[in-house]
Amino acid sequence: MTNTNNTAELSLDQKAALTSGAGWWDTVACPEAGIPAVVMSDGPHGVRFQEADADHLGLSSSAPATCFPPAVALGSSWDRSLAHRVAAALGREAQSFGVNVLLGPGINIKRSPLCGRNFEYFSEDPLLSGELGVAWVNGLQSQGVGASLKHFAANNQETDRLTVSADIAARPLQEIYLRAFRRVVREAKPWTVMCSYNRVNGVYASQNPWLLTDVLRDDWGYDGVVVSDWGAVVDRVKGLAAGMDLEMPTSSGNGPAQVAAAVRAGALDEAALDRSVARLADLAAKSGGGARPGTTFDPAVHHALAREAALRSAVLLKNDGALLPLDPATGGKIAVLGEFARTPRYQGAGSSKVNPTRLDNALDAITAMAGNAGISFAPGFTVDDAAESTSDSALREQAVALAAAADVVLLFLGLPASYESEGFDREHIDLPKEQTELLDAVVAVNPNVAVVLANGAVVGVSGWAHKVPAILEGWLGGQAGGSATADLLFGIANPSGRLTETMPLRLEDTPAYLDFPGEAGHVTYGEGLFVGYRHYDARAMEVSFPFGHGLSYTSFEYLDLRIEATDGGARLTVAVRNSGGRAGREVVQAYLQAPGSRVQRAERELKGFGSIELQPGETGVVVITVPRDDFAFYDTTVQAWLVEDLEYRFQVGASSRDLRLDASIRIHSEDYIAPVDKESNIGQWLSHPVGGPALLRLIEPVLATYRAGAPEGSPRDKMLMGTRLGQLAQFPIIPVTEADLDALMDLVSES
Numbered sequence: 001m002t003n004t005n006n007t008a009e010l011s012l013d014q015k016a017a018l019t020s021g022a023g024w025w026d027t028v029a030c031p032e033a034g035i036p037a038v039v040m041s042d043g044p045h046g047v048r049f050q051e052a053d054a055d056h057l058g059l060s061s062s063a064p065a066t067c068f069p070p071a072v073a074l075g076s077s078w079d080r081s082l083a084h085r086v087a088a089a090l091g092r093e094a095q096s097f098g099v100n101v102l103l104g105p106g107i108n109i110k111r112s113p114l115c116g117r118n119f120e121y122f123s124e125d126p127l128l129s130g131e132l133g134v135a136w137v138n139g140l141q142s143q144g145v146g147a148s149l150k151h152f153a154a155n156n157q158e159t160d161r162l163t164v165s166a167d168i169a170a171r172p173l174q175e176i177y178l179r180a181f182r183r184v185v186r187e188a189k190p191w192t193v194m195c196s197y198n199r200v201n202g203v204y205a206s207q208n209p210w211l212l213t214d215v216l217r218d219d220w221g222y223d224g225v226v227v228s229d230w231g232a233v234v235d236r237v238k239g240l241a242a243g244m245d246l247e248m249p250t251s252s253g254n255g256p257a258q259v260a261a262a263v264r265a266g267a268l269d270e271a272a273l274d275r276s277v278a279r280l281a282d283l284a285a286k287s288g289g290g291a292r293p294g295t296t297f298d299p300a301v302h303h304a305l306a307r308e309a310a311l312r313s314a315v316l317l318k319n320d321g322a323l324l325p326l327d328p329a330t331g332g333k334i335a336v337l338g339e340f341a342r343t344p345r346y347q348g349a350g351s352s353k354v355n356p357t358r359l360d361n362a363l364d365a366i367t368a369m370a371g372n373a374g375i376s377f378a379p380g381f382t383v384d385d386a387a388e389s390t391s392d393s394a395l396r397e398q399a400v401a402l403a404a405a406a407d408v409v410l411l412f413l414g415l416p417a418s419y420e421s422e423g424f425d426r427e428h429i430d431l432p433k434e435q436t437e438l439l440d441a442v443v444a445v446n447p448n449v450a451v452v453l454a455n456g457a458v459v460g461v462s463g464w465a466h467k468v469p470a471i472l473e474g475w476l477g478g479q480a481g482g483s484a485t486a487d488l489l490f491g492i493a494n495p496s497g498r499l500t501e502t503m504p505l506r507l508e509d510t511p512a513y514l515d516f517p518g519e520a521g522h523v524t525y526g527e528g529l530f531v532g533y534r535h536y537d538a539r540a541m542e543v544s545f546p547f548g549h550g551l552s553y554t555s556f557e558y559l560d561l562r563i564e565a566t567d568g569g570a571r572l573t574v575a576v577r578n579s580g581g582r583a584g585r586e587v588v589q590a591y592l593q594a595p596g597s598r599v600q601r602a603e604r605e606l607k608g609f610g611s612i613e614l615q616p617g618e619t620g621v622v623v624i625t626v627p628r629d630d631f632a633f634y635d636t637t638v639q640a641w642l643v644e645d646l647e648y649r650f651q652v653g654a655s656s657r658d659l660r661l662d663a664s665i666r667i668h669s670e671d672y673i674a675p676v677d678k679e680s681n682i683g684q685w686l687s688h689p690v691g692g693p694a695l696l697r698l699i700e701p702v703l704a705t706y707r708a709g710a711p712e713g714s715p716r717d718k719m720l721m722g723t724r725l726g727q728l729a730q731f732p733i734i735p736v737t738e739a740d741l742d743a744l745m746d747l748v749s750e751s
């Protein structure tokens with residue numbers, strides 16, 4: 001820590017006062033100790049700066065700021081440098097409002113597509129979430145504005161989010177739900193981490209010493225501030241003792257009074273308070289030092305960046321017969337159908353809601369770019385709050401008439417805002433019925449339909465995707481999403497986004513289907529490690545579109561994969577050629593397999609990715625580095641991350657189910673010795689390097705006789721191998737005593 005403030009002279013009450021907010025968005029200043037107030041704002045895809053009438057639910061207004069594509073879209077770019085640039089722009093905007101800490105990024109895992117807040121999160125995969133989180137935090141903090149990595153931890157649903165206990169076994173907790181946080185904390189050092197509302201294995205995150213101290217600080221080395229989610233404090237004193245430094249928003253003096261009283265009563269160690277105060281003073285120093293008063297930003301430049309981000313985020317799911325892109329020069333009639341073309345759905349609801357500096361809609365952009373083509377428009381259906389008074393059937397008829405008269409139909413479908421938001425979860429993944437009915441009516445009169453989707457989390461497409469030749473998934477594209485969509489539809493830009501979340505055939509197929517959202521205050525993460533594509537691959541299930549999928553208007557050939565060892569990890573070099581007729585960007589993905597592992601592993605796990613822009617005919621090389629740490633699994637017997645000595649296999653390709661090349665590499669590791677005790681069985685003892693030979697000396701004569709009738713590997717031998725060591729002394733025919741077993745135990749514990 002770089003704290004140079006003078007907190008040693010502060011009274012107990014002054015110190016306690018620092019551990020709670022002054023208002024909705026600012027901390028308490030302490031001029032005597034040279035500690036300025038820290039100003040915070042949501043986050044994550046725009047600065048929601050509120051001067052008056054503050055709230056944390058997105059209800060009250062905020063100053064105009066650029067609404068960049070929310071994480072669901074930005075993540076689909078699989079583009080670290082884009083995430084860095086967007087976050088740096090957010091940093092500049094934050095500076096212009098005098099904001100020191102922006103409340104993002106959200107990196108929770110998309111466990112179920114139903115989670116109402118999935119639009120604020122990057123992916124179902126921890127490596128992808130972590131890598132994008134690192135880039136985002138680095139980008140923001142490069143501008144002297146701190147990040148707040150949230151929501152720590154296991155906040156994967158909105159149902160009962162304030163109280164539910166996420167009950168998760170050790171390996172999935174570490175390998176899926178904490179792993180992205182670990183990566184961002186270690187690599188990007190966010191100024192703050194925001195603890196979540198929920199409980200983790202029974203204990204509120206805001207007062208969970210295991211989570212906030214043992215894991216976050218002791219294991220990962222975090223030395224920044226932990227801030228509560230807004231209103232997440234349940235017991236302020238327990239929270240402080242657990243390592244939760246700052247309660248937000250203000251508790252009007254209650255929290256500080258409880259903290260001071262607990263110290264006076266000897267119920268709270270003052271050293272814990274001092275540690276929090278030191279961290280808060282350090283945050284205030286970083287905020288003061290990072291402030292750049294007078295910073296301005298150019299809304300037009302940031303709008304252009306928002307458009308670029310939306311362009312790289314859209315995913316071309318399907319494009320049969322190369323229906324897209326449309327060529328404005330060839331003329332013809334284009335029917336633009338669907339209210340979302342005119343009234344874009346571009347961000348989600350709740351605390352992240354931004355007041356955009358401007359808002360593009362696809363209809364205007366398409367009309368402006370149409371060239372010789374004739375554009376007609378009909379809304380086709382209503383969305384929430386629409387002033388439309390016409391009935392659904394009349395709207396449908398009007399749209400179908402335009403479709404029948406057109407050469408091509410651009411059909412804008414998606415989720416109305418009332419379907420997904422912070423604060424509640426979806427009940428199903430389907431589009432509204434009036435939209436799929438419109439689709440059916442339209443394809444009946446015109447087969448040349450490209451569907452453009454707007455939604456913050458995946459929707460079910462299996463009921464209709466086969467009926468249309470093209471689908472462009474635009475997500476919630478931010479304030480420039482409409483114009484970016486037009487660029488993509490007309491081929492001014494080439495789609496290159498990839499799914500960060502599997503699109504399942506049915507909700508019933510999803511990994512958490514039977515456990516989500518839990519009951520009686522608990523949600524069991526029964527699918528364990530098998531979240532997202534790990535689940536569909538393990539069960540060899542068909543999906544609508546797999547994790548990592550996304551098409552382009554050009555094509556790419558994977559020519560060559562080389563692999564070499566580096567610093568205990570691996571470096572992959574992939575040669576890719578643009579074999580089609582347009583410039584484009586390919587996202588190359590590397591998945592790891594660990595055949596022969598002694599623990600349960602996913603069929604394949606994303607361990608690296610990179611992208612490359614290539615002109616037609618051009619060949620280039622993508623280098624993917626996989627550090628040693630990414631070969632590790634969390635070993636529950638020793639409660640630590642371990643790398644197994646194995647021949648690992650990498651599969652490289654364009655999606656988790658479009659794997660083009662593979663190569664293997666041996667990763668050396670010290671042989672792991674599984675600990676043994678009297679509860680361990682004979683087989684486990686015999687494989688122990690010290691215990692094995694010693695046990696063998698004791699039982700050799702009996703074993704030789706036994707094995708004469710029960711050769712190694714035979715059913716009877718398997719029975720013996722499964723016998724507990726402790727049982728041996730109880731068998732009269734085996735000359736082993738309790739004392740012998742104690743001696744064996746001493747021997748292995750000394751080894």
Ligand code: BGC
Nearest residue numbers: 042055056057103229230351
């Ligand atoms: C949300 C956080 C947000 C905070 C402040 C909470 O309700 O969960 O993500 O940063 O409010 O608005």
